[in-house]
Amino acid sequence: MLSLRNLVKVYPGPVSALRGVDLEIPRGMFGLLGPNGAGKSTLMKILAGLLEPTSGEVTLDGLDIVRHPEALRPHLGYLPQEFGFYPYLTGEAMLLYLLKLKGVTAPRGLKALVAELLERVNLTFAAKRKVKEYSGGMRQRLGIAQALAGNPKLIIVDEPTAGLDPEERLRFYRLLAEVANERTVLLSTHIVEDVAMLCPRFAVIRQGRVVAITSPTEAKAAIQGTIFEGTASNAELAELQRTRRVTQAVLFEGRNRVRIHSTGSDVPPGFERVTPTLEDAYLLLMKDTREAPATSQPTPGVEAAREVAR
């Protein structure tokens, strides 16, 4: 169990990135969804031991990883949002080096393990190529291979499918789903579909706070029967945005395909009830929290944070 208690991060400025995050993340796949700048990557870096929080606690199975980040590292598989490798090493040598850094062992030896892992991420053909010659997707796959290596207790993947083609994305999902059976996998993304496909539970983070903790099923159930879809001209769309809760509006062949949320009976003409998606639920949540910012959790001041730091 990964537990986060009142996690605060203030950057010089000062600007706050996390304003008191509380989360209990159980074993299995857990999604972290939020818009750009919500604080997801900051949270990921703190969990990975790369960034010191201003205050708060993080424990993994009782282990305090804020005070002892080094204690977490043997149990961590981490795929950051942006990363690189030594350009002068081959993919095979790079992975081998990382396995050694992680202290990974395997019954058939590390070289065989490297070959296996490269096979899993479909990089066998490029094993002998220098990393500097890899495409973005290939580099991402090498990153995935290293994150999965060594049976880590906690896997943190930050925007992992960026740069992957659909086929590789599915292959990665399968790998993640497989490993998530025995450990905690924290998937940070802004792609709702990834969460919908993989995560039995997820948290939505916005403006440095957790605004919801739910599951895709619960989220969709909560808005079951309230989503309607229809088309509208630009003028009609403007009117709809003023008077209704528009979740999505996409311009398609000259007309706006619009989805609205409505609990009443005043559905605009031409709109039909549709099955809600997780994206609808997420967008509605974002809309709600934007319109009514949460104030229930007081934001610790810098002085309070300093007290915590002491």
Place this chain on the structure above:
Amino acid sequence: MNVARLGTVVRTELSHQLRRPLFIILLLITFLSVWGLSSGNVTIESGASQVGGQKAWVTSEFAVSQTLLLLMFLLYTFFISVGAGMGIIADEEARVGPILHTTPLTPREYVWGKFLAVLGAYGVALAALVLFLVFFHHVVPAGENAEYRGPLSWLNYVRPALFFGVPMLVFFAGTAFALGEGTRRPVLVYFLPVMMLFLCAFFLWSWSPGWLDPRVNRVLQALDPAGMRWLSETWVKVDRGVAFYNVERVGLDALFVFSRLGFIAVGLGGVAWSARHVARGLRGAPVRDVRGKTLADIPLATPEGVTREETPLSTLGMRAQSPEALSGLWVVARAELRGLLSQPGLYLFMPIILLQTVTQALSKVGPFDTPLLTSSGFFAVGTMGAASTLACLLLMFYTVESLERERASNFAPIHDASPVRTVSVLLGKALANSLVGVSLLVAAGLAGSLVQLSQGQVALSLWPYVLTWGLLLPTFFAWTCFVLAARAVAGGRFGAYGLALAALCLTGYAAVRGNLHWATNWPLWGAVLWSDMGPFEMDRSVLLLNRVGTLGLAAFFTALAVRLDGRRAADSVSLLERIRPGGLLRGAWRLSPWAVVPAVALLAAAVQVGQGWQGDAAKKRAKEYWQKNLATWLDAPQPSIQDVDLDVELDPKGRSLRTRGTYTLVNRHAKALPSFAFTGGDHWEDVRWTLDGKDVAPEDRSRLYVFKPETPLAPGAVVRVGFEFRGEFPKGMTKNGGKVSEFILPSGVVLTSFEPSFAPVVGFRDDIGVDKDENKYEPRVYPDDFYEGLTEAAYGMGTPFTTRIRVTGPAEYTLNSVGVLESDEVKDGRRVSVWRSDAPVSMFNIVAGRWTVLRGEGTSVFHHPEHVYNVEDMRRGLDASRRYYSEWFHPFPWKELKLSEFPGLATYAQGFATNITFSESIGFLARSTPEANAVLLITAHEAAHQWWGNMLIPGKGPGGAVLSEGTSHYSAMKLMEQLEGPRTRMEIAKRLEEHYAKERYVDGERALVKLDESREGDTTILYNKGGWVFWMLEDLMGRPAMHAGLQAFLQKYVGHEDHPVLQDFTAAMRPFAPDAAAYDAFVQQWFHEVHVPQYRLSNAQVKQEGGQWVATVTVENVGDGRMPVEVAAVKGERFAERKDAKTPDVQSPDYRDARARVVLGAGEKADVTVRADFPPERWVVDPDVRVLQLRREQAVVSL
């Protein structure tokens, strides 16, 4: 090229460059440097202020040019190289390329824009330098330096900036830009200016032997990016007088103009190449080997993924466990090494550093600039300074870049989240990078071994390399760890460089100021000396403490780096907590265990230094001696020694001695002496004195023991003073290693009566307690007639005395002293040797060692058993010296002449009567060349001191020392001609002449009779010019007259209480001169004035008339002085090539010459015609090398 886009790039980049800390720091350093230099200390070579009269202005164009180009080369080249070279690399690391290069901006606009901005920024810096110079030279009150400052002329500043500054900036900016862009390796960019600095400082600016072909010299001038060599060789070295340099412009010539344009072209060419390279890079790497292939033959870059049934990941059986510190370290170190091996810079800079290090070690010379044999130990120690400095620079660059590698390649998030321990990462990197230093040493060792093998004399031995360079390993490791800590503290690349360079500069500054000692000298600069006879004996314990402390520092810096390393980015709030006093104290407390070892070791070293003979306490005692006694005892008359009876017990292992003895003193003054004094050694313990056999307690005035006999010592009265003491000598450790002139060590003992080391010195010593920064004396001013009447001796006792010296030491040692060996017995493992003077001496010494001896005719050479390379030549030299100097000058009064070797802790030879001492690096390791027998030269010179320095002790005062050193050089030249023929003498004479020309200070040179050794440049006059002048005097007087004169001179002054100086010499010789007028003119020109001819040949022609050839040439004396000199039309080489120095000289049968004689004063010229019955090939001035002159190599012209 779109000007608007180019302008945008320039403006953006310029704004960035001008705001960079790098640029601000440069301006700050420039400001401080100009402030420091504006005090009038920077003058051109011709402007020695001691000359008096008009001072050389620091504001002249010549002085400004030198200041400007030196400052720019030292500072600006590094900063602009980093600014220019890192531009593209920084963009690459920031990954702005894909966006930038998808805009309409072309590669040319991008590259040229960035370059022009950097150039513009540093152009601003150059303008700032000019303004700072003007400000400090002309605006700030000059005070006492006013006489060094001329009126403001803006051209004096603008012209050097344009002619020297701008080409330098363009060249360095362009090449660094191309290097950075082409390789994308920051290390190469940093090392470019460093290597150029070393190349220039140690070669282009300094290497200019007289024999260098002027054409090669011009090429080297053209190759100097600073223009310093051109300025120096074309203008400064040719003395034109202070007035000229103060007001004239630096005249440009075609060579300079074209070379500056060349450097600008190279710089701009580099940028143009970069623009093309960037453009090519955007198109992707060129594809080769596709000829004849179809697309189907070429594999896909990314093949289709093969779908296969995959087993679950769990079946792989992966397990993870944090790697142990050592295994993690090994993994990181191996990967680092791999990374290092992939650095092309390593293969470029290692050979350059190697070349620099090895060349420097091999170019070390012995006395009189004689070459040395390469031996493992001396080579290893000789390379230490350059190797540690250059390797530290290389390590700094590679370590910082290695630490930056994860960040630069964006690998840091994954790397830093891995469980490998931070200590493993840092130490792994440190270890791998330290191996760079180790491989440098291994390569240098190979180079040294090859040189040794090629010389074929000194046996190859590896252990001196291991022992000596092993000492450097803690330095490399500690430095690398310091760089780790510096980067952890600074948090980035440039901060780390700043801290590391500051530490290096601070150490260098301390070294230059003489403030380094064993507790602070972590790079061991100048601290370690080698001796084949027993390495590192002098400071062994403190050296060990220094190394332990340095290794401890490595551990401490590693701990600090681990603690501060930003693997997890610190929170700014908690960081504030940590840098509060309480937080800092807590941090320091946690680190304190790591500080224990270095603190204890270095503190112990500091204590040893403090308690040693060069420590503060000893310095204070010496100062007290000076303060308490100077006024009373400086010129107080003292009794003379009549007899010395000493009993000295040596304990080389314990580095100590015990002395009992008696001086019989006589008052040779006309007045009674109410008191007299002895100077004692600081190391003396349990001191006892007797006066005429009775115990006395003289007044101890801080080691000046003052005796006040009950009745004053009447003129002619004799008194016996007995003394007894024991002590360790030298007492304790040195301050910072280096040379020690007298010592008792297991490897050897050398003690002289100049110092109160093993016997008291009569009277007050005016050099004890004198610090050059605190109480250095002004050179004493002597009246013109100071030599009239009795002149006291320059050193030693004024009148010779007899000695009996009984030396006791371990049985395996030979114990030598002055005189003849009266007895030599071994009893109970102790040897007792008794030496008695068979003729009076003026000084005495003891030298002891475990030697082998080679005996000659009344001569002996005592040497280290392995140092057999030159002993035969030394014996030959001693034998010949005894024989010929006795014939030419004065009979040798003593029975024996010994030469003994002592460990090379000092590089000197001293010719005590019958007992000459040579340091092992003198003579014993000299390397003779086929042209010149260096061993013979050194031996002949030192043996000559038996006559010139022992039998005849020169008078105290200007010109006195010429009668010791100049005459010894002259004697050596004569002996070499006697033994080896004219060619050897000519080669030696040319070498002395070359050194004189190179080392003299043109305006600062004084006449021989005024020479008091107080100025730099006096030494070469004393030895080289002195030797030459006596040689020319013999030429003028003729050999028989010269010998007769010298014999009469020595007859008069040997053993005399009046000690002669040059005026006495020239007066004594005059009656023997065949032509008194010519003699007087010669004496005036060469002894009383400073003139040196320099001949130039022009209009050389030859035509055949009948069976003869008529050759003509115009000879001009472009130098100074008037001397008769021969000019010869020559055919063929005069001497056949010799295999080695032992092959007899044979004049080639094909050689012919026809000579004429001219006498030319300054600026005079004459046409010379000779008829020859052979076709002459060239004209040569002074074919027999008989007239001292400048630039002899240029006084030759081909026909």
